[in-house]
Amino acid sequence: MCKIMNVFGQNGRENLWMFFQAVIAVYLLILSVIDIRWKKVSVRSLLILLAIAVLCQVLCSKGELRMMVAGGLCGGVFLFFSWFTQESFGYGDSILILILGILSGGWNLLWILFAAFLIASVYGGIMIARKRYTRKNSFPFIPFLTVAYLGGMIGGVY
Numbered sequence: 374m375c376k377i378m379n380v381f382g383q384n385g386r387e388n389l390w391m392f393f394q395a396v397i398a399v400y401l402l403i404l405s406v407i408d409i410r411w412k413k414v415s416v417r418s419l420l421i422l423l424a425i426a427v428l429c430q431v432l433c434s435k436g437e438l439r440m441m442v443a444g445g446l447c448g449g450v451f452l453f454f455s456w457f458t459q460e461s462f463g464y465g466d467s468i469l470i471l472i473l474g475i476l477s478g479g480w481n482l483l484w485i486l487f488a489a490f491l492i493a494s495v496y497g498g499i500m501i502a503r504k505r506y507t508r509k510n511s512f513p514f515i516p517f518l519t520v521a522y523l524g525g526m527i528g529g530v531y
Contacts, residue, residue, distance in 0.1 A: 386433050393429035394526055397476070400425065401519040404469070408513035414465040419472065426476040437478070444474025444482040466514045473522060481531045488521035489514070 400422055408414050430441060448471020455467045474482040493514060500506040525531055 390429070390433040393425065393433065396425060397422070397429070398523055398526065401515075401522060405513075405516040405519045408465070408515040412513055414469075414515060416465075416468070419465060419468045422469075423472050423475070426472050429476065440478030440480065441475050443479030444477060445471055446474075447479060447482055447486075448472070448474045463514070466518070469515055469518055473518065477522075477525075477531045481525065484530065485518065485521045485525060488524060489517040492520055493517040 404414055404418065404422070407418070448467060451462065451467035451470045452464065455462050455464045470482070470486070473485055477485065493512075496517070497506065497512070500510075500512075501508065506512070
């Protein structure tokens, strides 16, 4: 693996990292539109994103292995909650959290989740106040994860 990382050099790895970030950003935006429109994201499309994230980590090696594992484990916890609550929190959202955890690492994933849940709660509160939603309504969460991830990416957090 070290030989692969040395082929690109430091500047090459940074450029490759930025390329992967752009690809992931576009992919997340597409997933967000799909989630808003159909409230369901295919596992196949998430597996493609997982492959892109793993390839990005292998070629760019931006984070430590233990932080990627911690991010993946956090996604695993969300998958358990999806199963336990019979998909009150969707499997697609949980799989995306797992992918973002592998991609950004444990600590960055916590910030992504904090921002996504904060934005979603403000959105939900506004919709309830405007009487468009009740407390029983659900809405897609992938767009909030996307906004949180893109915010951190643009802000240079990861």
